[in-house]
Amino acid sequence: MASAPSNVDLAALMRVRSLELRARLVMEGFWKGMHRSPLHGFSAEFSEYRQYVVGDDPRFIDWKVMARSDRSYVKKFEEETNLRCQLLLDASSSMAYGSVGFSKLDYAATLGATLGLFLKEQGDAAGLTVFDEKIRDHLPAQARSGQWHALLVNLQKAAASPVAGGPRLPLRPLGEMIRRRALLVLMSDFLMPLDGLDQDLGLLGAMQHDVVVFHLMDPAELDFPFTEGAQFTDAxxxxxxxxxxxxxxxxxxxxxxxxxxQLRGICARQGAEYRLIRTDTPLEKDLFDFLHARRHLAARHRAAPRKAA
Known part of the structure; x- marks a missing residue:
């Protein structure tokens, strides 16, 4: 699959204290990589743009997208076509682990801030839900002025918290809170029993939500590079x-x-998009690969024949 080249040094990026600045640096690297790739301009598929054709009103051209992609796109203004995205952030204690100079939670917060910025610039609605074994903070998805900064405030104050016996994803109460159809981006290390996840994801699917799972893992958790005897603690x-x-x-x-x-199988059965992400991966690559996949998914849906009513 095509992939954007890395433009941002991950270690240096994560030393930046400002979450807003981190997100803007990732976005800058993303746009540069997209421009150099054969897929530049694909972002329109994600947020309900269409390419400009002769006869369209030039007042509706998105000049920001044109400046970045060298292509002209027209934004659809119908409310029902605007994307609503709810970021779901796991802040249980295992997310505080990090062997690369920063934690999984730091990485997830930066990825969430970047996705929020992308949605903001496309005129779409973004929200944030922070959870451990229960929902701790909930900012409903909106496209209003100031929403991204409110999202940043909630991301910055999210801290990993200890959970007795390990967390359980609070997907059922979340489904009750988010009534309108939305893209749900779930960011978690999934270091928890998966009992009930199959049914809970099925419930969200039945509610017409589009679920994407970002499975965040530290490289040490995936590779287990330890060589000396030590006392290990369950986070x-x-x-x-x-x-x-x-x-x-x-x-x-x-x-x-x-x-x-097991996790991949659950996601496949319930139609949730699964993405395993190492926290030593450049964030602009995560964004590029995610949006590239969304573009092809949208294209398949448009090409699929409609079933007769």
């Missing part, structure tokens, strides 16, 4: 275990891969 339960990594590695990776396959 969610606090349970401690003395391990020899050389003997435990094979068993750990086997259980991890089984967990990943």
């Amino acid at each position: 969610e339960t606090g349970r401690q275990l003395l391990l020899d990594p050389t003997t435990a590695r094979a068993s750990y990776l086997k259980r991890l891969n089984a967990h990943l396959e």
